[in-house]
Amino acid sequence: MAQSIRLTDDDFSAVSGARVLIVEARYYADIADELLQGAREVLEAAGADIEVITVPGALEIAPAIAIALEEGLDVDAAVALGTVIRGETSHYDIVAGESSRALTELALDYVLPIGNGILTVENVEQAWVRARVKADNKGGFAARAALSLVAIRRQIADKVEG
Numbered sequence: 128m129a130q131s132i133r134l135t136d137d138d139f140s141a142v143s144g145a146r147v148l149i150v151e152a153r154y155y156a157d158i159a160d161e162l163l164q165g166a167r168e169v170l171e172a173a174g175a176d177i178e179v180i181t182v183p184g185a186l187e188i189a190p191a192i193a194i195a196l197e198e199g200l201d202v203d204a205a206v207a208l209g210t211v212i213r214g215e216t217s218h219y220d221i222v223a224g225e226s227s228r229a230l231t232e233l234a235l236d237y238v239l240p241i242g243n244g245i246l247t248v249e250n251v252e253q254a255w256v257r258a259r260v261k262a263d264n265k266g267g268f269a270a271r272a273a274l275s276l277v278a279i280r281r282q283i284a285d286k287v288e289g
């Protein structure tokens with residue numbers, strides 16, 4: 128019978144004990160608290176082992192993950208949390224674009240599951256709707272995305288070893 132490997136499964140029993148690094152940017156500290164809570168709840172429910180690194184802004188998230196990996200921190204996945212809100216200048220485009228571009232490059236270079244929970248929004252109101260655990264819970268979503276990739280890696284490894 129054909130078996131499917133699904134990236135969207137929400138059954139994370141296979142990822143219990145996964146070591147997950149959260150890197151949170153606290154440029155907007157109160158929103159950061161909410162994103163972190165959402166991510167933590169998902170990871171704790173999945174039985175993950177969590178390490179948190181705090182950085183000043185979204186541009187430091189990918190470098191912090193890279194430093195952790197280069198220094199030998201042994202992790203199965205990372206979750207990036209931050210909020211970038213448009214200001215008066217073009218700086219928004221740099222922070223929003225580069226922080227996510229760097230994460231994608233890092234994920235592919237290191238073949239590391241990374242959940243991208245960096246909000247890129249027009250204003251604080253939009254940020255809160257997306258960050259709030261009882262609303263969009265994007266921190267939780269990013270954590271689930273990272274766990275999905277850990278699960279799929281384990282499923283594929285089992286299949287290949289088989």
Ligand SMILES: Nc1c(NC[C@H](O)[C@H](O)[C@H](O)CO)[nH]c(=O)[nH]c1=O
Binds near residue numbers: 222
């Ligand atoms: N404007 C926002 C920033 N800017 C700061 C940069 O991320 C960085 O910390 C600085 O350029 C020093 O390297 N960061 C955010 O997370 N959100 C913003 O809206």
Ligand SMILES: CC(=O)[C@@H](O)COP(=O)(O)O
Binds near residue numbers: 213
């Ligand atoms: C995303 C940003 O860096 C932004 O907050 C900067 O604001 P501004 O463009 O008004 O300097």
